[in-house]
Amino acid sequence: MPTVLIIDDNAAVAVALDVLFSLHDIASISAASPEEGLAILGREPVDLVIQDMNFTADTTSGEEGVALFREIRRRHPDLPVILLTAWTHLDAAVDLVKLGAADYLPKPWNDERLLATVTNLVELGQANRALGTRLQREHKARRELEQRFDLRGLVWQDPATERVLHLACQVARADVPVLITGPNGAGKERIADIIQANSQVSGGPFVVLNCGALPSELIEAELFGADAGAYTGAAKAREGKFEAADGGTLFLDEIGNLPPAGQMKLLRVLETGRFERLGSNRERQVKVRVISATNADLKAMIRAGTFREDLYYRLNLIELHLPPLAARPGDILPLARAFLAPGKTLHPASEAALLAHPWPGNVRELKNVMARAGLLSSGATVQVADLGLPPASLPAQEAEPDRDAIVQALGRAGGVVAQAASELGLSRQALYRRMERLGIARP
Known part of the structure; x- marks a missing residue:
């Protein structure tokens, strides 16, 4: 139950406000002087203060109210304060609002306006405290991650990124394959680099191969190497990425582009650590940590017969999903x-x-x-x-999802606004604006 401190030397004011608030599940504490009010604030949690502008020493100028407000603001800078004013010191109250007072109400006050103001300020204060607590937890979690692990200078603040980093650092020390999923350009290679930096082979090489940037006929040669004459243009023997990554980590980006023959050979390397160069019968042995990444739906590719199911489960012992x-x-x-x-x-x-x-x-x-x-x-x-950002150009029916569409998306997302916004094709801020316009409460 929220608590309001009433600082007023008129006992009738304190009683009237106490009765009003008790009818609306708001507790109140009263103080008859500025000194008593400040003492209460020093020892008891209070959500909001309602203070008079004049006390017994001075009944007209409002100077005592100004001094009290300034002292409350000095000691409790985030505590909302409502001023009870008389026409003789209205100007002083207006000046204090400019300095941060939440509102001022004339005597006699309007019960409905006072209740609405108190309720809004209390809810806002509670939300801000909850946000502050969450931000403190997030800051502590970031600090602990940065102190315990090498994050390779990654810039981040979002909790969704923190969850990915936490899991990445957890699995980094285990010698198991990791599959990183997420859209192009989201930063999957940066996550792979962090896994390598915190792994047991952090001192070894970190070799990158983008399987989507090469013709399919050259991917095998890039992965496993080739002897001279193995294919047209192979004038001399060349080392493959597996050999180059021996004792370290091989990051295979866009793994869904690997052709069937390359998938089969990759599966064998993962199972045995052995392979042959193209055009060679000599078996080679390596010890390589493989991290792969894709923006493709590998399960759909398995159903379509274009990606091996056994390779998928071999690569996907741990999956990290990096959101857009x-x-x-x-x-x-x-x-x-x-x-x-x-x-x-x-x-x-x-x-x-x-x-x-x-x-x-x-x-x-x-x-x-x-x-x-x-x-x-x-x-x-x-x-x-x-x-140089493009202006919004979506048709109205796409840019403005209706109330039902938003409520249903929030339900499917379990109240996570960012996830619902992504489903609706909106930014989180745009979804918040639509929710406010349509009267949809924030989760």
Whole structure:
């Protein structure tokens, strides 16, 4: 039950407010002087203060109320204060509102307005305290991760990223294959690098092969190497990525692009650590930690017969899913500032535009946008126009999901707004605005 402190030397005021609040499940404590009120604040938890502007020493100027408010603000800067005023000191109350007072109400007050103000301020204060507690927990978790593990300078703040990092660091020491899933440009290679840096083979090589960047006929040669004459243009023997990664980690990006023959050979290497170069019968032995990544639906590929099920389960002993950037909104501004040229800052309107953008290209797109903005901005501050972000152009029925669609999406997401927003094709901030407009309570 929320608690309100009433500081007023008129006992009738305290009694009237106590009766009013008790009818609406709000507790009250009364103090007859500024000194008594400050003493109560020093020893008891209070959600809100209602204070008079005049006490026995001075009944007209409001100076005592000003002094009391300033002392409350000094000792408890986040505590909301409502002022009870008379016409003789209305100007003083207005000045205090400018200094941070939550509201001022004339005597005699309107019960409905007072209750509405108190209820809103109490709910806001409780929400802010809960947010502060959550942010403290998140900051502590970030600090512990940064102290215990080598995060390779990764910039992040969002809880969704923290969960991925926590699991990545947990499995890093285990010598098991890891599959990282998520959209292109989300940062899967950075997660693989962090796993390598905290693994038992952190001193070994970290070798990267993007299976989607090579013709299918060359992927096997890149993975396993080739003897001279093994294929057209192979004038001399070449070492493959497995040999180069011996004693370390091999990161295979876009693993879904591996052709069937390469899948079979990869499965054998994972099971035995042995392979042959293309065009060679000599078996080679390596010890390599394999981390793979994909943006493809490997289970659908298995059903279609284009990806081996046994290889999938061999690669997927541990799966880490890295959400798209739009589902990690807490990362957007820290990353944007990190990508921005030295000496440049973001205008608040630019920050709002970055948060509202859906980022279909994820972190890679954000990096490119900030590089371009740094070049185009004429001053030290990056304006919205410098970002070059496209205006929203969705049809109204797509841009404005109705109330039922939003409620159903929130239900499917278990109340997680970021997940519901991603399903609806909106940013989290855009979904919040629609919820407020449609009167949908925040989870």
